[in-house]
Amino acid sequence: xxxxxxxxxxxxxLEEPYKLDMICEGETVIDANLHIGFNFRGIEHLAETxxxxxxxxxxxxxxxxxxxIHTLTLCQAMEQLTGLNPPPRAQYIRVxxxxxxxxxxxxxxxxxxxxxxGFKTMFMTCFELRxxxxxxxxxxxxxxxxxxxxxxxxxxxxxxxxxxxxxxxEQLEREMVRTVIPIFTTSTTxxxxxxxxxxxxxxxxxxxxxxxxxxxxxxxxxxxxxxAPYAAYAEMEFDVPVQQSGDVKARLLVRALEIIxxxxxxxxxxxxxxxxxxSTGDEKIVFTTGTATSRVEAPRGEVMxxxxxxxxxxxxxxxxxxTPTFTNMPAVRWMVRGARLADTPLIQASIDPCYSxxxx
Amino acid sequence: MxxxxxxxxLLIFPxxxxxxxxxxxxxxxxxxxxxxxxxxxxxxxxxxxxxxxKLLGKSTPPRNGVGGLLMMMWPLLAVSAxxxxxxxxxxxPSSGGxxxxxxxxxxxxxxxxxxxxxxxxxxxxxxxxxxxxxxxALSVSYNVVFLLAIVSIAAxxxxxxxEALASAAADRPSSLYWLGVLAILVCLPAxxxxxxxxxxxxxxxxxxxxxxxxxxxxxxxxxxxxxxEWVAATGLVATLAAPHLAAWxxxxxxxxALSFVVVLLLSVTxxxxxxxxxDTTVRFYWQCTLIFAVLAISSALFMRFKS
Numbered sequence: 001x002x003x004x005x006x007x008x009x010x011x012x013x014l015e016e017p018y019k020l021d022m023i024c025e026g027e028t029v030i031d032a033n034l035h036i037g038f039n040f041r042g043i044e045h046l047a048e049t050x051x052x053x054x055x056x057x058x059x060x061x062x063x064x065x066x067x068x069i070h071t072l073t074l075c076q077a078m079e080q081l082t083g084l085n086p087p088p089r090a091q092y093i094r095v096x097x098x099x100x101x102x103x104x105x106x107x108x109x110x111x112x113x114x115x116x117x118g119f120k121t122m123f124m125t126c127f128e129l130r131x132x133x134x135x136x137x138x139x140x141x142x143x144x145x146x147x148x149x150x151x152x153x154x155x156x157x158x159x160x161x162x163x164x165x166x167x168x169x170e171q172l173e174r175e176m177v178r179t180v181i182p183i184f185t186t187s188t189t190x191x192x193x194x195x196x197x198x199x200x201x202x203x204x205x206x207x208x209x210x211x212x213x214x215x216x217x218x219x220x221x222x223x224x225x226x227x228a229p230y231a232a233y234a235e236m237e238f239d240v241p242v243q244q245s246g247d248v249k250a251r252l253l254v255r256a257l258e259i260i261x262x263x264x265x266x267x268x269x270x271x272x273x274x275x276x277x278x279s280t281g282d283e284k285i286v287f288t289t290g291t292a293t294s295r296v297e298a299p300r301g302e303v304m305x306x307x308x309x310x311x312x313x314x315x316x317x318x319x320x321x322x323t324p325t326f327t328n329m330p331a332v333r334w335m336v337r338g339a340r341l342a343d344t345p346l347i348q349a350s351i352d353p354c355y356s357x358x359x360x
Numbered sequence: 361m362x363x364x365x366x367x368x369x370l371l372i373f374p375x376x377x378x379x380x381x382x383x384x385x386x387x388x389x390x391x392x393x394x395x396x397x398x399x400x401x402x403x404x405x406x407x408x409x410x411x412x413x414k415l416l417g418k419s420t421p422p423r424n425g426v427g428g429l430l431m432m433m434w435p436l437l438a439v440s441a442x443x444x445x446x447x448x449x450x451x452x453p454s455s456g457g458x459x460x461x462x463x464x465x466x467x468x469x470x471x472x473x474x475x476x477x478x479x480x481x482x483x484x485x486x487x488x489x490x491x492x493x494x495x496x497a498l499s500v501s502y503n504v505v506f507l508l509a510i511v512s513i514a515a516x517x518x519x520x521x522x523e524a525l526a527s528a529a530a531d532r533p534s535s536l537y538w539l540g541v542l543a544i545l546v547c548l549p550a551x552x553x554x555x556x557x558x559x560x561x562x563x564x565x566x567x568x569x570x571x572x573x574x575x576x577x578x579x580x581x582x583x584x585x586x587x588x589e590w591v592a593a594t595g596l597v598a599t600l601a602a603p604h605l606a607a608w609x610x611x612x613x614x615x616x617a618l619s620f621v622v623v624l625l626l627s628v629t630x631x632x633x634x635x636x637x638x639d640t641t642v643r644f645y646w647q648c649t650l651i652f653a654v655l656a657i658s659s660a661l662f663m664r665f666k667s
Binding site for chain 1: 398490
């Protein structure tokens with residue numbers, strides 16, 4: 001006999017405002033329905049009432065984890081409408097902050113995954129590391145959550161001593177290689193909980209249109225930093241980790257390898273950072289009429305902004321956001337079908353969902 | 361054992377007067393150890409006691425009919441059974457007891473787990489029912505090893521009397537005896553619902569499992585019964601492993617110290633592991649059963665040939 005388990009609208013595991021209705025038989029999940037929209041804040045409408053300075057501060061509040069990515073994508077779109085090009089140093093600083101944010105997001109996700117396995121000691125270890133990443137971000141930007149680094153045509157703050165930041169990053173890398181990565185890649189307790197569950201085949205991944213680490217774990221080598229480089233990514237050497245099995249373990253491995261790649265990019269960006277200005281366009285910013293889109297590889301996958309402007313207006317006429325969770329979440333239904341109830345929190349978490357920024 | 365000593369054992373030591381503070385103390389030790397291993401400060405010493413008092417002061421939602429009565433009854437029954445089990449432990453030398461009290465102890469140790477299962481189903485919450493089903497599957501798995509262990513210990517000493525078993529540790533008992541104590545230790549994490557066998561109350565999967573619908577004084581009773589289970593289960597290992605001592609105060613101190621060591625050992629195991637799935641858990645305990653059964657039979661045959 002089947003029965004329905006309602007998880008949410010405030011999920012106990014992921015602590016996010018969404019609801020998953022699961023139809024189960026015994027401990028096996030037969031089907032699942034996902035409901036979102038519990039945290040709608042009307043940010044896109046509010047953006048239409050803010051000027052081009054205020055809208056950056058507003059869109060930074062879409063997400064508490066990848067706040068920099070949202071302002072970066074918005075600024076890139078607005079730069080297309082104003083014709084401004086950030087100077088090379090600003091492009092490098094954007095790469096540094098974006099990669100630190102990726103480290104922050106992946107370590108946070110590793111902690112949440114550990115918590116979902118009931119491995120709270122590992123959760124605490126990950127969150128301790130996350131604190132250290134936030135310390136580096138604070139040293140650069142003065143802030144721990146909303147970094148306020150991006151502006152139209154450049155960045156707001158300089159990295160005065162890139163080598164000092166490099167020393168902090170190398171210390172972080174050593175700790176991650178010593179603790180987090182081995183536990184998630186070689187520990188039998190962790191891998192036994194992740195191997196073979198929540199499988200998303202390559203074909204299903206293509207038909208669902210998944211992005212980011214979820215796609216890369218299903219054998220799709222897509223990464224905007226490589227396919228459509230922005231900021232200074234064209235000058236960086238890095239690999240795009242791809243796994244073929246499509247299960248939770250593959251998503252775990254992709255993220256663990258991405259942590260190493262992020263450290264590699266950070267090392268290059270901090271050592272090769274060119275001297276120069278932080279921004280262009282100190283004079284009055286003039287927008288042209290039109291719509292510009294910008295895409296960026298956020299820690300969870302592709303973020304897209306579509307910004308429309310009317311010439312002479314101080315406010316945007318439309319700001320549309322598409323977050324990676326919005327494209328990844330329909331795949332959860334296929335992942336949890338046939339899974340055991342005990343595995344479902346981990347499967348849901350494996351796409352690294354952020355329903356608060358999806359709702360906006 | 362006369363009525364006075366029986367009452368003294370049940371109400372004073374190792375019974376209620378000792379067991380209730382010991383339960384809070386062991387709960388604190390577990391929480392503090394796990395916290396320290398995780399790099400946290402952990403709760404203050406009195407926290408389990410404060411939790412209990414705070415829960416007692418809260419009101420429970422009104423529940424009518426037989427269902428409400430049953431839901432109120434299960435935690436009380438669990439507390440009584442766990443307290444009775446602690447009272448039966450032969451901590452002090454020449455504490456009396458009767459032939460077959462080991463079987464009563466086993467029954468009393470199992471009763472709280474039965475109450476948890478019944479409570480989950482009585483609450484009519486889907487999370488409670490899943491938690492109860494998991495608890496039942498877990499109980500069926502670890503209890504085979506647990507019972508085999510107890511029976512082999514009893515068989516190695518030719519008695520079902522607890523006091524005789526407690527004094528056996530001093531007389532250089534057979535390898536079968538220590539094998540039994542080890543098997544009991546392996547079962548304790550499942551009996552106490554701690555990692556890696558914490559699946560009946562896996563918060564991230566089924567909220568609080570059988571306890572989801574409980575609040576206020578009833579939940580306080582569940583917490584107390586859980587603490588008493590800690591005292592009874594670790595105390596059982598302590599009495600079986602403790603050397604036989606003539607002085608009662610020394611025997612009591614050794615009992616508390618050994619129990620403390622077992623609590624530390626279990627807490628460290630809980631902090632260092634992730635939660636296993638139900639089928640992995642069941643497989644683990646049935647494999648344990650098989651290994652233990654083979655070892656116990658070979659040990660018994662060996663003893664027979666030796667004698």
